[in-house]
Amino acid sequence: MPFHAFARRIRAAVVPCAIGSAAVLAFSIASSAPDAQRSWWSPGQGGTLPAESAYPNHSGRLGIFSASGPVEATGQPFFTPLGKNGRACVTCHQPSDAFSISVDTIRARWDATGGGDPLFAGVDGANCPNLPMADPASHSLLLGRGLIRVFLPWPPRALDGSVIEPEFTIEVVRDPTGCNLSPEHGLASSHPTVSVFRRPRPVANLRYVTAAEFGVGPFNVKDSQPAAHDPATGKLVNMQLMADAREPTLATQAQSAVATHLEGRPLGAAALQKLIGFETQLFAAQIEDARAGSLVEPRGPPAFGPHALATGRTSVLGNNTTNYVFPIGEAWRQLPRTGEAAHDAQSAAREAIARGHDVFFFRTFWIKDAMHINTVGLGNPAKRTCATCHGMHMTGMDTVNGWMDIGTTNLPWAVEAPQNPWTRDKPEMPLFKLTCDRALAPHPFLGRVIYTQDPGRALITGRCNDIGTIVMQQFRGLAARAPYFSNGSARDLRELVDFYDRRFNIQYSEQEKQDLVAFLGAL
Amino acid sequence: MTRISIIVLCTTFLAAPTHAGEHRNFVSCPLVRDTKTVPCWLAEHDGELYYLGIQTDISADFDPPYLGHRALVEGVVAPNAERICGGVVLDPVNVSTLPELDGACNTVLPAEDRYQVPFAPRPPGPSGGRLAFEPPPGAAAAKPALTGPQEFAIEYDFDTPIMARHADVLTQIFGYATQAHARHIVVRGYRGATLLSDGTVMTERDTLPEARAKEVAQLLIGAGLPRAEIEVSWSTEVAQPRGDGDWHARRTVVRVEP
Numbered sequence: 137m138p139f140h141a142f143a144r145r146i147r148a149a150v151v152p153c154a155i156g157s158a159a160v161l162a163f164s165i166a167s168s169a170p171d172a173q174r175s176w177w178s179p180g181q182g183g184t185l186p187a188e189s190a191y192p193n194h195s196g197r198l199g200i201f202s203a204s205g206p207v208e209a210t211g212q213p214f215f216t217p218l219g220k221n222g223r224a225c226v227t228c229h230q231p232s233d234a235f236s237i238s239v240d241t242i243r244a245r246w247d248a249t250g251g252g253d254p255l256f257a258g259v260d261g262a263n264c265p266n267l268p269m270a271d272p273a274s275h276s277l278l279l280g281r282g283l284i285r286v287f288l289p290w291p292p293r294a295l296d297g298s299v300i301e302p303e304f305t306i307e308v309v310r311d312p313t314g315c316n317l318s319p320e321h322g323l324a325s326s327h328p329t330v331s332v333f334r335r336p337r338p339v340a341n342l343r344y345v346t347a348a349e350f351g352v353g354p355f356n357v358k359d360s361q362p363a364a365h366d367p368a369t370g371k372l373v374n375m376q377l378m379a380d381a382r383e384p385t386l387a388t389q390a391q392s393a394v395a396t397h398l399e400g401r402p403l404g405a406a407a408l409q410k411l412i413g414f415e416t417q418l419f420a421a422q423i424e425d426a427r428a429g430s431l432v433e434p435r436g437p438p439a440f441g442p443h444a445l446a447t448g449r450t451s452v453l454g455n456n457t458t459n460y461v462f463p464i465g466e467a468w469r470q471l472p473r474t475g476e477a478a479h480d481a482q483s484a485a486r487e488a489i490a491r492g493h494d495v496f497f498f499r500t501f502w503i504k505d506a507m508h509i510n511t512v513g514l515g516n517p518a519k520r521t522c523a524t525c526h527g528m529h530m531t532g533m534d535t536v537n538g539w540m541d542i543g544t545t546n547l548p549w550a551v552e553a554p555q556n557p558w559t560r561d562k563p564e565m566p567l568f569k570l571t572c573d574r575a576l577a578p579h580p581f582l583g584r585v586i587y588t589q590d591p592g593r594a595l596i597t598g599r600c601n602d603i604g605t606i607v608m609q610q611f612r613g614l615a616a617r618a619p620y621f622s623n624g625s626a627r628d629l630r631e632l633v634d635f636y637d638r639r640f641n642i643q644y645s646e647q648e649k650q651d652l653v654a655f656l657g658a659l
Numbered sequence: 660m661t662r663i664s665i666i667v668l669c670t671t672f673l674a675a676p677t678h679a680g681e682h683r684n685f686v687s688c689p690l691v692r693d694t695k696t697v698p699c700w701l702a703e704h705d706g707e708l709y710y711l712g713i714q715t716d717i718s719a720d721f722d723p724p725y726l727g728h729r730a731l732v733e734g735v736v737a738p739n740a741e742r743i744c745g746g747v748v749l750d751p752v753n754v755s756t757l758p759e760l761d762g763a764c765n766t767v768l769p770a771e772d773r774y775q776v777p778f779a780p781r782p783p784g785p786s787g788g789r790l791a792f793e794p795p796p797g798a799a800a801a802k803p804a805l806t807g808p809q810e811f812a813i814e815y816d817f818d819t820p821i822m823a824r825h826a827d828v829l830t831q832i833f834g835y836a837t838q839a840h841a842r843h844i845v846v847r848g849y850r851g852a853t854l855l856s857d858g859t860v861m862t863e864r865d866t867l868p869e870a871r872a873k874e875v876a877q878l879l880i881g882a883g884l885p886r887a888e889i890e891v892s893w894s895t896e897v898a899q900p901r902g903d904g905d906w907h908a909r910r911t912v913v914r915v916e917p
Contacts, residue, residue, distance in 0.1 A: 355826040
């Protein structure tokens, strides 16, 4: 069944556009770009990733900069099938999508291959491995929200394999995927497992993501728990990888990904080094905006484009008027008008981006009931700005230990299908009920009984206060990799902004929302 | 909001006079008042409004409370201090967010021109490049290097375990134990009681000293100190509260012996 037919059938809350034609459109645009080699990289296909390449998206064009020069895909583990399901890292980390993967790309791939691409492998490219693989309904979370199944042992295991006694019990309230109640794969199976569903993160700009020169100490800043170490060197790490910070380094992440997503055997030392060397020299950012034009021209905003990322400073706190999170300078704040329509429209679009930056950086609102934000010395509520949490220079990540709960997965804020006698929409995500130990202090904002679509870091630590906390992602290349949030609950940047507006009662004006979307799309 | 405003106006006339140096220990809902700069934190007790502190950043000694919880305020009326944000200034002041949730504590007061916070060391958004209470570059005097046995005190909010703000003292302990090649570390947990201004005594749970000591030991082990060198003990005894600095009794003491 082609995807567009499936979409009609399930009436899921997905983009109701002509999916079938999207694949053709995407391909033709990519072909017309001067330096894009292809819009889909298949594992083992060979070819060269140029030093510089560009890929079109809905907002303009994404630029990829391979700082060490062109890379031959043949022999590079990132592009090589490493396991029995035929996937490579590139399967879910496509250059055109800022080395993540957008839901548009996923749907196009389904239509192009009839679901036969390794992307849809049963291990985690389906809602559960025991479902019929040819049926798109078996892949509804991947096709609808771009979500990969992440399966984790319950109770949690420490890195040394020892069992962590959790502070809460977990019950499955709702299981649209069937996997958490499956006798073979679920919580009651012989290997009790929790399945949650998350977006693949970008494998680019990792120099920033892994930098550990700021705020890294023996105890993490969120709750004073011991920080993780690199098992190879013993050095402290910044705990910013993955949605739940479960892997301390790119090396452990790679081995874990090969074992699970690729169903392969561990990489040898040389291959691992080659893979990490490739990943850490990749930079991705938007280079062209459909309305504002080039984002990387001389004397333009200094934060924009992948070259700025390649030369920028890592481990720098940007929530200040010394460094800025995204320094954009003054060039686009007030541009002259010539009366020539195209020129003036471009100037207006550039000014909107600059205004959006100021909304991000200076517009205050009350941050309230957000675990690991309000609890780290700011009080509840705290009158701050987006940049308070998204403070890392050049990426907008947290500077260290970036897991927080802003309500993307925890109720009552998580996006849920409304339930009433008239709707035909069905919930897509699993729902868990977590009951915290009564002998311990309750979660300070959610109490002792918490409903969540994804317990987040709590599945790693077993801690009640970590329920629904998610490591925040970088902001770069956003236009290339919708949907957003770890559970793909924001279809586009406007929905992302609207979520924050609801969650924190920000009361953004329509102009502020549009400007913020323009700014985020330019990153 | 209106109800609170009326209460505050009325109690301006009804409140007992405050005197510098008097202790004010009480439990009530914290209030947050917006201003044109940063918010300030207040609490009402016995018909009077008290100023607790302002929002700054993680470098501040003042750890603001949480709406959604009641707070235990333990303070002293500051001498010769003008009211701030409408509240009598308590200095020193210790504010504990009580663990259980209380949905009644949910008041945010709007900014009014008559309440200003001109002394805020950082604005509500991006800083000027330094944390609020970070010493200027070069101004920090070098601390003398520690030698020999050292004791470190970890002080807690009422009835609570380790929190985010304890990372600093844990890092100091870990750093000294590592640097001094500690051969023996004694972790001893305590609990405390607080004498409130109305004569009530609040006492922490008797399970806390053990839980606190074991948690600190576990954190130090988790960070890399050898388990064999750490001795854990606790005392459930409670010192007689005096209403003056009672919060110091809520502690775990870590003695590091090279």
